[in-house]
Every structure is written in structure tokens, then in C-alpha cells.
Amino acid sequence: AQTVTQSQPEMSVQEAETVTLSCTYDTSESDYYLFWYKQPPSRQMILVIRQEAYKQQNATENRFSVNFQKAAKSFSLKISDSQLGDAAMYFCARRVGTGEYGNKLVFGAGTILRVKS
């Protein structure tokens, strides 16, 4: 199966506080890549953070960090010190081989993040 599940359609956070977005996925592979993308109203998908499954250390990019639980197939995104500019749709994605030496991203349904001032 190639399912990526985001169980939170919408989340809200107060400015300067911390929020966690959830993501679970299916895979039978031992090595794979996971991504969080942000899509603001401008529509462009922006890479937030990337995690390689064989690395046990959780990825961190400034205020963004992940909690990668490989056995549980869970990949949550934590946003610290939330800012108004963080408001967007957030997508969790997993890279999957296409069998022709190619790759594709399988996305979850997304979580709308609202930031309150």
C-alpha cells in the first residue's frame, strides 16, 4: 500500500505557541524518504523538512522539527514559536519508486493550519 494519512483536516495555534501535525503512512520498505510540504495561498508547494528513514535522528530545520517513529510508521511535524506566515496547508508525503527508475511523491490529504494573533 502507498497510503499517507493525515488525520487532522484543520488545526489552529496561537502565535508564538507550538503545534504538532500528524502523519502516518504505509510501507513495506526499510529505506525511504518522507517530506513535509507547505502550500500557502500562492499555491506553490514549499519543502519544509525531509527525513531519511535509515537515519534515526529526527530532522530539524530552524523552528520545524519532526518526530519520526519508524516502527509505528508515524511522521509528525512540530512547529515551534508559530508565526502568522506559517498559516498554510501542510502536506505529508512519501517518496515511492515507480519501477522505471523513477520516483513519485504520494501525498496525504493535507492539514490546514490557522495561526491566531
Added chain:
Amino acid sequence: DAGVTQSPTHLIKTRGQHVTLRCSPISGHKSVSWYQQVLGQGPQFIFQYYEKEERGRGNFPDRFSARQFPNYSSELNVNALLLGDSALYLCASSLDRGQLYGYTFGSGTRLTVV
């Protein structure tokens, strides 16, 4: 460096018509992928091209086709448009096939079929 460029940004077509969407990858990127994003959903993979060869095809009908040119730009063609083809079409480029480097997305083409 310019990012991934897609044209046009918006267009409206009538059912049964044909449409061509264009994508210019980041300079030096050899892979272009196409995704369809229906309103309120995550993007769905349509095609990947690398070095001008098709490397992957998603679960889309034969009305959808694509190609990659020698300069690595790409076109997505959709024939016999249906109302359900209305969506945001995203192009993503990568330095390789995507196995080591991430994907950079364009801002998409919003297609409305009436």
C-alpha cells in the same frame, strides 16, 4: 536562479477541448514530474520524465500525455477535457530522478473546465 516556471497560470476550457500546459525546470534539473491537485485534496502523480524518457505514470486515462524536450522543459497534454479535469496542475523538477535530491515545485496552472 529562476525557479520552476509554469504557464499559463490560469485558463478556462470547454468540455471536449484539448489543453497544453508547459513547465520549465530549474536550470540544470533533468527531471520533471506532473501532479494534479483537485481542490481540497493532496496532489496526485501523473507523470515523471527524466532525460526525456518517461519514468513513471500514475493512474490517469490515456487522455493525459506528456513529453520532455531536449532543454528539459515539458508539456502536459490533456485531450477531450471533462469537468473532472478541473484542478491545479503542478510541475516539479529535480536534479536527479528524485532519489537523492528533493523536488522543487512551480506555482501551478489552474485549469477550469466548463
